[in-house]
Amino acid sequence: MIEKKYGIIGKPLSHSLSPTLHNFWFKKYKINASYSLIEAEVDQIENIINKIKKKELQGINVTVPYKQAIIPFLDIIINDAKETSSVNTIYLNDEDKIVGDNTDVYGFERSFINRLNNNDLIEKKILVLGAGGVTPSVIFALAKKKIKQIFISNRTIKKAEEIKKKFPFIEIVLWKNVNDKSEDMDIIINTTSLGMKGGSDFKEVFKKFKSGLVYYEVIYNPAETTMLKNFKKQEIKTFNGLEMFIYQGQKSFFLWNKINPKVDEELKKIIISKLR
Numbered sequence: 089m090i091e092k093k094y095g096i097i098g099k100p101l102s103h104s105l106s107p108t109l110h111n112f113w114f115k116k117y118k119i120n121a122s123y124s125l126i127e128a129e130v131d132q133i134e135n136i137i138n139k140i141k142k143k144e145l146q147g148i149n150v151t152v153p154y155k156q157a158i159i160p161f162l163d164i165i166i167n168d169a170k171e172t173s174s175v176n177t178i179y180l181n182d183e184d185k186i187v188g189d190n191t192d193v194y195g196f197e198r199s200f201i202n203r204l205n206n207n208d209l210i211e212k213k214i215l216v217l218g219a220g221g222v223t224p225s226v227i228f229a230l231a232k233k234k235i236k237q238i239f240i241s242n243r244t245i246k247k248a249e250e251i252k253k254k255f256p257f258i259e260i261v262l263w264k265n266v267n268d269k270s271e272d273m274d275i276i277i278n279t280t281s282l283g284m285k286g287g288s289d290f291k292e293v294f295k296k297f298k299s300g301l302v303y304y305e306v307i308y309n310p311a312e313t314t315m316l317k318n319f320k321k322q323e324i325k326t327f328n329g330l331e332m333f334i335y336q337g338q339k340s341f342f343l344w345n346k347i348n349p350k351v352d353e354e355l356k357k358i359i360i361s362k363l364r
């Protein structure tokens with residue numbers, strides 16, 4: 089039997105642990121398949137999609153910076169991908185159509201929202217930092233919970249305005265005012281790449297915040313950014329992005345293989361051991 093091929097497309101990709109995740113599950117469920125990094129320029133996207141059409145590739149994940157840019161190359165976008173205009177999982181369906189779906193929303197719900205006290209979530213004030221590839225998924229998941237006060241702040245305001253077009257109920261906070269706004273927030277969700285391995289970090293730390301603040305960031309490599317460490321030191325409840333990463337992968341795996349792979353301690357240990 090021919091080995092099935094999967095991969096992740098993006099640039100840069102050196103930090104991605106998606107191959108570790110999917111190859112672990114392929115082995116565990118005895119599926120003859122492999123998953124690799126497909127670092128690509130924007131002008132290579134079409135060629136990669138053609139490989140899926142020709143069944144040389146069975147499916148791909150999409151990451152920074154192509155979650156939106158890849159949409160024109162697809163035949164249909166469905167479910168959460170349609171709601172967010174953000175695609176992270178692609179495959180060929182039974183009618184030979186290239187389908188784009190989104191599993192980041194599920195990953196965020198499963199790893200974070202479902203762990204909060206859902207009864208009083210609706211009243212919470214939530215500040216989302218960043219307006220990158222994963223931000224629409226985070227905001228859509230929050231919107232589903234009917235949270236009344238969602239704020240967004242991004243260094244480049246134009247990108248925050250783009251997201252507001254899709255979710256008009258969110259309020260934009262100027263990036264320079266983020267430190268003042270933090271005082272009033274119940275939850276801060278960092279979707280920027282600040283603090284990620286090899287990149288720049290937050291220059292300032294939040295000085296004013298509620299003692300019951302919950303801080304979440306989508307970064308999982310390193311396991312603790314400077315910002316997360318600072319909050320933790322001050323006994324703020326913090327979450328990193330490791331579980332979101334694992335659960336978005338779980339749903340992608342299910343979409344491709346129709347098997348819902350188990351998330352267990354062995355897997356988490358392997359992923360954590362690979363963090364540099």
Ligand code: ATR
Pocket residue numbers: 152153217218219220221222242243244245247279280281282288
């Ligand atoms: P992309 O924007 O290409 O989708 P991303 O990794 O999904 O990439 O998003 C990066 C996010 O981190 C963006 O919100 C970005 O802000 P800009 O839109 O202003 O670029 C934010 N970011 C990255 N480096 C930053 C920095 N040095 N200061 C502030 N925000 C930064």
